[in-house]
Amino acid sequence: MITIHNVTKVFNKGTVNEKIALNQVNLELSPGDFVTVIGSNGAGKSTLLNAVAGNFEIDSGEIYIEDKNITNLPQYKRAQFISRVFQDPMLGTAGSMNIEENMVMALRRGSRLRLRKAISHKERAFFREELRKLGLGLEDRLTTRVSLLSGGQRQALTLLMATLQNPKLLLLDEHTAALDPKTAEKVLDLTCRVADNPRLTTLMITHNLHHALSVGNRTIMMHEGRVILDIKGEKRANITIEHLLGMFEEASGAKIENDRMLLA
Numbered sequence: 001m002i003t004i005h006n007v008t009k010v011f012n013k014g015t016v017n018e019k020i021a022l023n024q025v026n027l028e029l030s031p032g033d034f035v036t037v038i039g040s041n042g043a044g045k046s047t048l049l050n051a052v053a054g055n056f057e058i059d060s061g062e063i064y065i066e067d068k069n070i071t072n073l074p075q076y077k078r079a080q081f082i083s084r085v086f087q088d089p090m091l092g093t094a095g096s097m098n099i100e101e102n103m104v105m106a107l108r109r110g111s112r113l114r115l116r117k118a119i120s121h122k123e124r125a126f127f128r129e130e131l132r133k134l135g136l137g138l139e140d141r142l143t144t145r146v147s148l149l150s151g152g153q154r155q156a157l158t159l160l161m162a163t164l165q166n167p168k169l170l171l172l173d174e175h176t177a178a179l180d181p182k183t184a185e186k187v188l189d190l191t192c193r194v195a196d197n198p199r200l201t202t203l204m205i206t207h208n209l210h211h212a213l214s215v216g217n218r219t220i221m222m223h224e225g226r227v228i229l230d231i232k233g234e235k236r237a238n239i240t241i242e243h244l245l246g247m248f249e250e251a252s253g254a255k256i257e258n259d260r261m262l263l264a
């Protein structure tokens with residue numbers, strides 16, 4: 001269970017540029033919930049993920065993972081059980097290192113032997129097996145430098161690395177947005193498979209309304225720093241994009257302003 005309780009984040013407090021990016025946000029995720037996050041430009045989606053990941057101190061509220069209050073836990077400590085994949089495929093992997101070196105770093109995250117011990121036969125076999133599941137032929141390229149991979153291959157590898165240690169929470173911040181449409185679909189398909197076995201609790205920001213409704217089991221919509229819609233179950237299964245946009249307008253009293261979302 002992940003609990004976000006009354007979380008507020010204000011940027012540039014007390015200045016003319018003051019911005020309430022999160023305004024008393026409440027959200028509870030059950031184990032295995034895969035929640036897609038949508039909303040207008042500047043609604044607070046990335047700030048929500050940043051708050052959970054510990055990028056900054058929040059102004060008020062609490063965040064719990066299971067029963068542990070992580071509100072004051074530094075980012076590097078949260079990274080032991082929260083994984084994140086960003087939009088930029090360059091961010092999640094080290095381009096100058098090869099595939100198996102990247103994977104061993106991810107596998108041994110938090111271990112003192114992280115960099116010192118050579119990669120074992122068992123680890124190598126495990127990497128091959130995991131890479132095979134991606135269906136991209138990377139299992140035969142363990143010693144290929146990651147900088148030589150395509151954006152899609154690199155993002156797929158990042159996703160795999162982010163889930164090797166079965167995190168308690170997976171944060172996906174528009175992780176397919178920088179890919180061409182065909183590759184984006186592939187990586188999204190992969191995301192569903194990776195997050196399903198074992199079932200990972202996941203928050204995924206997307207600007208693609210079709211993806212928002214077709215992936216995962218729940219969709220939240222944000223507007224002006226608040227969660228204004230939370231749709232799941234049968235209601236979500238039967239909803240159309242037009243209906244969703246209508247619900248947004250009704251709940252927010254405004255038309256959705258997100259160019260990328262409407263163009264997707």
Ligand SMILES: Nc1ncnc2c1ncn2[C@@H]1O[C@H](COP(=O)(O)OP(=O)(O)OP(=O)(O)O)[C@@H](O)[C@H]1O
Binds near residue numbers: 012
């Ligand atoms: N570090 C920061 N300093 C000042 N203001 C910030 C900072 N980060 C975000 N903001 C502001 O907080 C608000 C919420 O931003 P956020 O990036 O969370 O929105 P978003 O929903 O992810 O938007 P988008 O879909 O456009 O990426 C915006 O007005 C943004 O300009």
